[in-house]
Amino acid sequence: MRNQLLTLLFLGICIALGAQTWQILPTQNECSARHENAMAAIGNRVYLLGGRGMRPVDELNLSTNTWKALETSPLEMNHFQALSYKGEIYVLGAFTGKYPHELPIEHIYIFNPKSNAWRKGPEIPKDRLRGAAGTFIRNNKFYIVCGIQDGHWDGFVGWFDEYDPATNTWRKLPDAPHARDHISVAVVKDKLVVAGGRTSWAKTNQVLQLTLNEVDIYDFKTNTWTTLDASKNIPTPRAGATAIAYKGKVLIIGGESSAHVEAHNEVEAFDVQKNAWEKWPNLQTTRHGTQVVKAKGKLYIGAGSKNRGGGPELNTVEVLR
Numbered sequence: 001m002r003n004q005l006l007t008l009l010f011l012g013i014c015i016a017l018g019a020q021t022w023q024i025l026p027t028q029n030e031c032s033a034r035h036e037n038a039m040a041a042i043g044n045r046v047y048l049l050g051g052r053g054m055r056p057v058d059e060l061n062l063s064t065n066t067w068k069a070l071e072t073s074p075l076e077m078n079h080f081q082a083l084s085y086k087g088e089i090y091v092l093g094a095f096t097g098k099y100p101h102e103l104p105i106e107h108i109y110i111f112n113p114k115s116n117a118w119r120k121g122p123e124i125p126k127d128r129l130r131g132a133a134g135t136f137i138r139n140n141k142f143y144i145v146c147g148i149q150d151g152h153w154d155g156f157v158g159w160f161d162e163y164d165p166a167t168n169t170w171r172k173l174p175d176a177p178h179a180r181d182h183i184s185v186a187v188v189k190d191k192l193v194v195a196g197g198r199t200s201w202a203k204t205n206q207v208l209q210l211t212l213n214e215v216d217i218y219d220f221k222t223n224t225w226t227t228l229d230a231s232k233n234i235p236t237p238r239a240g241a242t243a244i245a246y247k248g249k250v251l252i253i254g255g256e257s258s259a260h261v262e263a264h265n266e267v268e269a270f271d272v273q274k275n276a277w278e279k280w281p282n283l284q285t286t287r288h289g290t291q292v293v294k295a296k297g298k299l300y301i302g303a304g305s306k307n308r309g310g311g312p313e314l315n316t317v318e319v320l321r
Contacts, residue, residue, distance in 0.1 A: 021281050022267075025300070025317040028066045031058040033313035035288075035305035038082035040089040041295035042113060046317075047089060048303055049111065050077035052310070057111060060317065062296055071116050077105065079132040081184050081242075081291060083142065088112050092124065092163075093144040095131030095151065099310075100202040102151035104129035108142075108163075125170050128161050134185030134194065134243070138220070140166065143173075145192070145218075148181035148200055152207050156181045156199045160218070177216050177227045182239035184291065186250045188272045192218040193250040195270060198239035198257075208258040208308060211237035215270070228275065235277050236266045240288035246299060248272070251280065253301060256288040256308035263288040263308055284318055 034051030041047070048058040050073060057070040079102065080094030091109040095102035106129060108121035124144075133147030142163040149155030158176035163169075180197035187193070194216040200207050213233040217226045238255030241264070245251075249269040256263045265283040270276075283301070290304030302317035 020320055022283050022318045022320050024284055025319045026065060027060070027317065028064065031060070031067045031302070031315050031317075032056065032069070033315040034303045035290065035310065035313045036078035037290055037303050038077075038080050038091070039291040039293045039300070039302060040082040040084045041293040041300070042084050042087060042089070044296055045113070046293060046295055046300050046302070047082075047111075047113065049073065049082060049089065050080060050091065050094070051303070051313075052076070052078055057113075059113065060302075070113070071111075071118060073111075074109065074118050074120070075105070077109070078102065079182070079289075081133075081135045083135055083137050085137055085142075087114065090121070090142065092142065093131060093133030093135045093147055097151070100152040100207075102131060104131045104147075104149065122163070122165075122168055125161075128159055128170070128172070130155070130157055130159065130181075132181040132183070132200070134183045136185055136187055136192070138187055140164075143192075145185055145194060146176055146180045146183055146197065152200045152202045154201060154203045156201075174223070174225060176218070177225050178212055178214050180212050180239075184241060184243040184252075186243045186245040187220075188245045188248060188250055190220040191272050192220070193243070193270055193272065194218070195234045195243070195250070196238055196241045196252050196255060200239075208239070208256065211239055211257050213237050217272075232275055232277070234270075235268050235279070236264065238264050238266075238288075242290060242292045242301065244292045244294060244299065246294065249278070251292070251299075253292050254283060254287045254290070254304065256305075258308075261307050262286045263304070263306060281320075285314065285316060287314055290314075 037051035130147035183197035241255030
């Protein structure tokens with residue numbers, strides 16, 4: 001009886017979402033498998049970049065569903081949320097190096113798909129360096145929130161920073177109520193939603209266990225943080241998930257936790273207006289350590305790790321349609 005009710009509930013969700021489901025995207029060839037990578041979308045192309053080890057940028061042409069390998073990054077880049085801005089891809093709040101003492105990357109790095117070239121951008125303030133942070137763009141300014149200073153070892157923070165590329169200046173904003181790392185964030189209706197993540201603490205042999213339940217909201221209109229009531233906690237606590245603003249909601253997709261060996265395939269949407277969570281259709285494949293992007297009105301997610309930790313690495317792409 002319980003299984004029948006769950007099936008009916010899932011069918012109801014699919015109907016409410018216009019029967020949207022995640023589907024594996026057939027491609028003409030394959031990209032390189034990777035995890036702890038990011039994705040970005042520009043026009044009708046999707047880009048995979050970064051991950052453990054030195055990786056090329058892989059470009060997916062959505063008109064032909066064909067992958068093409070582009071320039072390799074100038075250094076290893078992992079644990080970051082890539083940002084598309086004015087036809088280029090920005091990397092900030094990222095790590096380089098090996099577990100458990102990955103090092104924060106000291107500069108912003110920028111990839112230009114048209115010229116197929118990387119360049120080193122502005123320096124990030126030394127006293128605010130961290131990786132596995134959430135990043136986003138709002139009103140032509142870049143933001144970094146939370147993260148961890150010493151790889152998976154120690155130093156998780158609630159820092160919140162703004163970078164203005166027009167003036168090349170950084171500004172410290174109020175700390176988030178909860179320090180956390182391995183997060184991805186998104187903004188809807190002037191509200192930044194920080195949900196999921198963990199406090200990685202390999203120093204005490206607690207890397208996966210310390211996931212956060214609380215949801216923190218930053219209101220750009222009032223410049224204040226709020227932690228939602230416990231009844232609004234994220235339904236499935238996990239880190240290494242990916243977030244995106246979509247249809248007026250913030251989706252939290254995939255991730256990893258100590259709950260099970262396989263990564264998560266859950267997709268949960270936070271409705272900022274209603275302050276409520278919704279269950280959306282699961283991914284076809286469990287995955288963490290990657291990023292979801294929007295291109296041609298659809299959501300795409302690719303690569304990542306199928307299990308918690310470091311593998312197996314994936315090279316498939318899913319699309320929500």
